[in-house]
Amino acid sequence: MGVAVIGASMTKFGQRDAWIRELLSQAGEECLTDAGVAPDDVEHLYVSNMASGEFEGQTGIMNLLAHDLGVLPAYSERVDQTSSSGGAGIYEAWQSVASGASEMTLLVGGEKMTHKTTGQATDIIASITHPDEYKHGVTLPSFAGMTARHYLERFDAPRESLARVAVKNHRNGVDNPKAQFQKEITMEKALESPIIADPLRLYDFCPITDGSAALMFTTEERAKEITDEYALVSGIGGATDTHVVHERDDPTIMGGVVESSKQAYEMAGLSPDDLDVAELHDMFTILEFLQLEGIGVAEQGTAWELAMDGATAKDGDLPINTSGGLKSKGHPLGASGVAQGVEIYEQLVGEAGPRQVDADTALACNVGGFGNCVITTIMEAAE
Amino acid sequence: MTLDAGICSNGHVSYPTHPLCPECGEPQEETVDLSDRTAEVVTWTHSTATPPGVREPNTLAIVEFDITDLDEASDEFVRALGQVTTDEVETGDTVEPVYVEELRDPEAGIKVPESQDWGGYRWDPV
Ligand SMILES: [Zn+2]
Numbered sequence: 001m002g003v004a005v006i007g008a009s010m011t012k013f014g015q016r017d018a019w020i021r022e023l024l025s026q027a028g029e030e031c032l033t034d035a036g037v038a039p040d041d042v043e044h045l046y047v048s049n050m051a052s053g054e055f056e057g058q059t060g061i062m063n064l065l066a067h068d069l070g071v072l073p074a075y076s077e078r079v080d081q082t083s084s085s086g087g088a089g090i091y092e093a094w095q096s097v098a099s100g101a102s103e104m105t106l107l108v109g110g111e112k113m114t115h116k117t118t119g120q121a122t123d124i125i126a127s128i129t130h131p132d133e134y135k136h137g138v139t140l141p142s143f144a145g146m147t148a149r150h151y152l153e154r155f156d157a158p159r160e161s162l163a164r165v166a167v168k169n170h171r172n173g174v175d176n177p178k179a180q181f182q183k184e185i186t187m188e189k190a191l192e193s194p195i196i197a198d199p200l201r202l203y204d205f206c207p208i209t210d211g212s213a214a215l216m217f218t219t220e221e222r223a224k225e226i227t228d229e230y231a232l233v234s235g236i237g238g239a240t241d242t243h244v245v246h247e248r249d250d251p252t253i254m255g256g257v258v259e260s261s262k263q264a265y266e267m268a269g270l271s272p273d274d275l276d277v278a279e280l281h282d283m284f285t286i287l288e289f290l291q292l293e294g295i296g297v298a299e300q301g302t303a304w305e306l307a308m309d310g311a312t313a314k315d316g317d318l319p320i321n322t323s324g325g326l327k328s329k330g331h332p333l334g335a336s337g338v339a340q341g342v343e344i345y346e347q348l349v350g351e352a353g354p355r356q357v358d359a360d361t362a363l364a365c366n367v368g369g370f371g372n373c374v375i376t377t378i379m380e381a382a383e
Numbered sequence: 384m385t386l387d388a389g390i391c392s393n394g395h396v397s398y399p400t401h402p403l404c405p406e407c408g409e410p411q412e413e414t415v416d417l418s419d420r421t422a423e424v425v426t427w428t429h430s431t432a433t434p435p436g437v438r439e440p441n442t443l444a445i446v447e448f449d450i451t452d453l454d455e456a457s458d459e460f461v462r463a464l465g466q467v468t469t470d471e472v473e474t475g476d477t478v479e480p481v482y483v484e485e486l487r488d489p490e491a492g493i494k495v496p497e498s499q500d501w502g503g504y505r506w507d508p509v
Pocket of ligand 1: 404406
């Protein structure tokens with residue numbers, strides 16, 4: 001059964017006074033309105049969230065949100081796949097409609113993080129690692145630092161290429177009123193910012209963020225009845241790589257990206273050449289290169305050239321992260337994958353405003369952990 | 384103290400150990416002690432934004448142990464991640480494992496201290 005997306009919303013991302021309950025209900029309510037769907041019509045509700053218990057002490061948030069939105073007695077479930085919880089939510093929502101289990105599925109992703117110190121938030125996120133990694137004090141940024149060094153040394157890529165990713169995504173974020181930072185940065189600023197995990201500096205990392213995003217899924221048939229403006233989920237795939245990061249055969253290949261995108265292309269009957277725009281999980285600048293290579297847009301060790309050439313800029317051959325990416329839009333863990341979906345949906349239905357590019361086919365790649373779990377989604381504009 | 388890698392009946396080696404071999408799914412019934420060997424630094428970083436209870440900066444490295452001399456192993460190398468004893472380290476350096484009782488303060492982080500062990504090996508450049 002064809003699965004369509006008929007509505008989308010996201011809250012302002014950034015440092016918010018709201019807690020998880022309010023963030024989720026705000027995005028959920030706006031999505032119902034955007035889709036023109038009554039709460040009563042929702043049959044399944046998925047809530048993507050990594051750690052509301054650890055961050056805020058609030059658990060059972062699928063039940064909380066279902067009640068707050070008046071979608072009872074809809075089936076509800078919280079989806080946790082660490083940083084890729086949002087992508088995993090898209091997978092669950094797609095599955096619920098494709099299987100015939102639900103005709104109307106609401107997905108809301110959210111996270112409340114900024115009330116914790118950077119150290120505390122880093123520790124909550126680092127707790128996803130293997131105990132033998134965690135005891136060494138490893139953090140996700142330190143994996144990024146080690147991988148970036150290996151990539152630059154092995155492929156003789158200039159340090160500057162990583163800074164170009166940050167500059168590009170900050171430039172794109174200026175046009176996104178929901179982004180945490182709507183501010184351009186210079187190459188100098190990126191290259192001279194404080195070291196976090198060398199060779200990576202502050203501007204190679206996404207911020208800590210509060211926020212929520214939502215999408216409404218239904219069958220293609222129902223979508224046609226409800227609206228002229230919808231997108232189709234034409235391909236989706238999910239895959240898991242090693243939990244222990246150093247156990248991967250090649251530190252620069254993200255196996256979960258390769259496998260999940262292969263599944264998504266196969267289902268959609270498409271290839272990397274068919275993409276018009278993509279949202280990639282730039283939690284760290286280096287990840288944009290590893291994903292461009294993993295999804296088959298660039299050969300291994302060459303994606304840095306695309307950043308240097310401007311091929312991934314908004315006016316380039318394949319615009320990457322028109323939303324500003326995690327880098328400037330922010331990264332509220334459970335919301336991020338859903339927000340990627342919101343951006344590609346808006347690009348496909350022509351609602352991206354100043355960020356709009358000419359797009360019929362779009363891809364989103366949501367990465368959990370350091371490539372530990374990955375979901376790749378391909379959407380196409382309805383004909 | 385030992386730095387135990389797991390090995391399955393097909394000679395696949397992994398660090399840390401797993402109940403079943405990640406390569407072939409056979410049980411990892413034996414271990415190989417890597418603590419008396421040297422290894423080569425594959426990559427490293429100085430992590431400066433460290434969580435509560437972790438030293439700052441925390442220099443970390445992924446190293447590679449050559450195990451071509453191990454008859455029972457079919458793999459040629461096995462990698463491991465660990466803290467480095469010094470902030471002065473470069474890719475390609477040879478290091479030896481040095482045991483440390485407590486790699487970070489078990490009480491300061493989010494994990495329940497009793498849920499795991501906190502001792503382990505740092506890499507000391509030779
Ligand atoms: Zn094996």
